[in-house]
Each structure stands twice: as structure tokens, then as C-alpha cells.
Amino acid sequence: MKENMLQASSEPLLNYFNNTIPLNAEETQLVTELFTSRLYRKKQYVLQENDICNQFNFVVRGCLRMYKIDEKGNTYILQFASENWWMIDIESFHQKKPSELCIDALEDTMVLQISYENLIKLYNLAPKFDRIFRVLIENSFVTLQNRLLQNISSTAEERYLSFLERYSHLSNRLPQTQIASFLGITPEFLSKLKAKLLKAKS
Numbered sequence: 001m002k003e004n005m006l007q008a009s010s011e012p013l014l015n016y017f018n019n020t021i022p023l024n025a026e027e028t029q030l031v032t033e034l035f036t037s038r039l040y041r042k043k044q045y046v047l048q049e050n051d052i053c054n055q056f057n058f059v060v061r062g063c064l065r066m067y068k069i070d071e072k073g074n075t076y077i078l079q080f081a082s083e084n085w086w087m088i089d090i091e092s093f094h095q096k097k098p099s100e101l102c103i104d105a106l107e108d109t110m111v112l113q114i115s116y117e118n119l120i121k122l123y124n125l126a127p128k129f130d131r132i133f134r135v136l137i138e139n140s141f142v143t144l145q146n147r148l149l150q151n152i153s154s155t156a157e158e159r160y161l162s163f164l165e166r167y168s169h170l171s172n173r174l175p176q177t178q179i180a181s182f183l184g185i186t187p188e189f190l191s192k193l194k195a196k197l198l199k200a201k202s
């Protein structure tokens with residue numbers, strides 16, 4: 001019974017892997033053995049600043065955010081991760097360095113996690129996963145690079161429209177304060193921007 005429940009909770013992750021490179025029975029079994037499920041309640045930390053990121057997180061349901069708080073108390077959101085997305089401080093995870101970032105749950109969030117040790121074990125036992133995670137990290141790097149370019153060269157309106165395109169499934173789930181922080185603008189400015197876009201459509 002417990003094995004069937006674990007298989008069911010792993011289904012979204014197995015679908016993710018199979019959509020990248022189909023898995024055989026042994027590889028599927030490895031996923032169910034090496035990943036563990038965990039529920040984070042809303043506002044609960046997944047990672048706190050100065051802790052080491054020990055888990056690579058795949059979101060089954062809910063939403064996580066990764067962010068930095070500066071010395072003045074300002075919050076800068078780097079990333080959101082909802083269903084079928086990954087969340088990790090990759091530098092802390094791979095180099096075992098205390099993180100400068102925080103990760104917390106914006107909703108009750110179920111994740112599947114794998115530790116660094118088990119990830120290396122997964123690579124060694126099934127080299128196919130080395131390729132899968134390389135593609136995953138390459139795609140994340142491209143996304144981050146595009147975001148940096150946007151912050152340099154795009155207007156707030158262009159950044160907001162890009163957010164709606166990439167995070168359309170989250171636009172009605174996230175508080176306006178969170179979206180504004182991600183875009184690097186104030187909630188008041190975001191309200192004016194949304195009103196302007198709504199007026200342009202009417």
C-alpha cells in the first residue's frame with residue numbers, strides 16, 4: 001500500500017522525466033526509491049539564509065519562491081516554482097556553501113526532493129539522468145540569462161507582459177506584492193500598469 005502511494009506521488013515527476021527521455025522499469029524504480037516527498041505549509045521555509053541547500057526540489061503542487069533580503073530589508077524575488085517546476089540554490093547545493101538566499105512556500109506545497117548524495121547515486125546507477133539534469137540546468141541558465149537581459153533593457157510594462165506569458169498560471173494565485181517584487185517595481189506602480197493595460201484592451 002505504502003509503495004503504491006509513493007508511486008502515485010511520484011507520478012508527476014516520472015511524467016516530467018519521461019517527457020524528456022523515456023525511462024525503463026529500473027530507472028523508474030530508482031526515482032521512487034531516491035526521491036522523498038515532503039509537504040511545506042504556507043510561509044514555511046524550505047531553505048533559510050546561511051543554511052546549506054541539501055535538497056533538489058520538484059514541485060508536485062503548490063508554489064515556492066526563492067528570494068534575497070538585503071541589509072535594508074528589501075526583498076528581491078529571483079524565481080517562482082509551481083507545479084512541475086524545480087527549485088534549488090544550485091551554488092549552495094553543489095558546493096556545500098551557506099546560502100545567501102531563502103526559499104519558502106507561498107501556498108501549501110508538496111515537493112519531491114533528492115539529496116546531493118542520492119543525485120550522484122542516481123547519475124552513477126542510471127547515466128540517463130545525468131543528461132536529463134544537464135538539460136534542466138541549461139534551460140534554467142537560459143531563463144536566468146534572459147531575465148537579466150530583461151532587467152537591463154526592458155521597461156516595467158515589458159517585464160510584466162513577459163511575466164504573464166511565463167507565469168500565466170500564477171498571475172491570479174500570487175499576491176500583487178509578490179509579483180511587484182519579482183518585477184522590481186512597487187505594488188502601486190503595478191496597479192497603475194494593470195489599469196493601463198486593461199484600459200488599452202477595452
